[in-house]
Amino acid sequence: MTSTASVPTHAVAVPTFGKFFLPGPTDVHPEVLEAMIRPMIGHRSSSMEKLLQGIAPKLGAICRTARPVFVGTTSATGFMEMAVRNGVRHRALSLVNGAFSERFAGIVAACGKECIRLDVPLGSAIEPDMLRDALKRTPVDAVTCVHSETSTGVLQDVAGYAEVVKEFDDVLLLVDAVTSMCGSPVETDAWKLDFVFTGSQKALALPPGLALGVASERLVNRAKTLEERGAYFDVIGFLNATTKFQPTNTPAVSLLYALEVQLARMEREGGIEARWKRHDAMRRRVEAWSAEHGVKFLPREGRHSWTVSCLRLPEGKHSKDVVGALKQQGWTIGAGYGALKDSTIRIGHMGDHTVAALDDLLPRIGQALE
């Protein structure tokens, strides 16, 4: 190895795009993958500051907020813990309608806080009235919920929750928007969400490893009163660093390069609203197909996620066979999750996927179901 030799430009096989439909990680565009080849920079350098300053307004635009958007080197589950450690004083009400809302409830308990649960069957949503009733019965200081429950494809009425929470004193709303943010409307500021977060590998279509989050002023004030909130997921630490365009710790530099490129791509393609529109069209495409083929969605109409379609398989069909048949043709979709593993399939149509790709995919699923 000669130390200072410049390695020449050479051919690198860039992978195919458009056949990988897991509900996360989702397919990553070659241009975004390539960004990760850039050499390292110091995280306390002016190059890093410039990078973070450049992406800050774009992050605000996609998260629909005027507040600083935190970028952490962690999976989204880490920011779920951030929500709990900084947002729950003593007792939270956890709305549980699937595996990820279950995880949120579990983290409340794992952080040593009291967790009151409001459970509904898998595939169902918790309606705002049910939240109101629960809050009347049970004084809590925070509510945890999942906007788009990735395990069941249910989209919940988070705007409605936010209205309800305002009727009560000193209750914060903590929202997992992992598969909704950048895939369907999440109005962080307009809805007055107290903490909302997502992961890089969902509708943002980046490789996994980063989480994005936004904290309201109310949550920041709450955090200041909570000792034992630790360092790695400390909202105050993130706020101080982010407002100075600094990372909190050594960040995943390569993933920040990918984020920078993806934010520029999103802007070029019409911004967040164009993205919502495309995701809405993809959801409607699956709905039209399901109606034609008599394949039912697990959630009721009006509660379908825009990014994950969870379909009930006809009697006698097994997810393993459908997923396997697609795999043989080079396509990846998801089996069901947890108790629904065998009886449902999940199509993750988010990120950079298109209706055209679904036009190609859906007939293959149809064949596999014959």
Place this chain on the structure above:
Amino acid sequence: MTSTASVPTHAVAVPTFGKFFLPGPTDVHPEVLEAMIRPMIGHRSSSMEKLLQGIAPKLGAICRTARPVFVGTTSATGFMEMAVRNGVRHRALSLVNGAFSERFAGIVAACGKECIRLDVPLGSAIEPDMLRDALKRTPVDAVTCVHSETSTGVLQDVAGYAEVVKEFDDVLLLVDAVTSMCGSPVETDAWKLDFVFTGSQKALALPPGLALGVASERLVNRAKTLEERGAYFDVIGFLNATTKFQPTNTPAVSLLYALEVQLARMEREGGIEARWKRHDAMRRRVEAWSAEHGVKFLPREGRHSWTVSCLRLPEGKHSKDVVGALKQQGWTIGAGYGALKDSTIRIGHMGDHTVAALDDLLPRIGQALE
């Protein structure tokens, strides 16, 4: 965008290697950077299981342990918090001799535990006898320390600490080996370290975003008794997942690809002992140069880190000028850290760097000091 089109192989500019000598992130070899272009896989897929199963024995070999090596999507600071949340019951003694050992102490307090400090001036080490005296005076249930203090280039006697800790009942030794592991001997099992961790962007020479850690059985038993340890940095969760070759959450897939390639490269190049030898030679190369040029190390002889040389600048010289002069020639070294920012420079000679590269770098530093 056509959905299923195979994007053709094309030329990608692979960056130069060998001129970036920060004490982290450090230069990443082009072969490792390229690994990150691979397409996504599901983290619950058999491909992921195979990847994790394939790297497990190699991770054990470089961490010198027969125990499972945890790989987390986090900066090393996250695993520092893991050490505290899972390893400190009520009160820890923190050995503080620089910015990163200071951070360790800070995290003890931030997690709501009592922190007793043993401080020495910057550039000094805490000797095992001092630890013994402190433990006699102060009953604690854990000790935190930094093996190679990146801010001052001091290598501490962790093997000696481990001997001392055994003289006391129920005291765990928690070790930040961020710039020592894979750069100089860290005998996890032989020394009986209770928790030891590093980050990907130091002597492993990967991009930042992953942390590696090993927990002793004693620490696992302690963790089980600690409520409020949370989920993201839960040792029990990591143990259960790792032994099944599963990630705990969605991992940074691209960084795992890089890790897989780098572990194979390390094996090809003679394994961990060859790596230590090369790092030892790099340290000795800087020592020889410093003796010739009358540029003193900050730490005393015998306490020089093998991966970070921290040099005191001659009277009247400012780190900004030296770092800047190198920068103009396309080379990156580190200024001092914190209070030592102006008066010292730090050469991060770790990872895939070579003595040959130092032969090229050191005369340039000499010129900048003239």
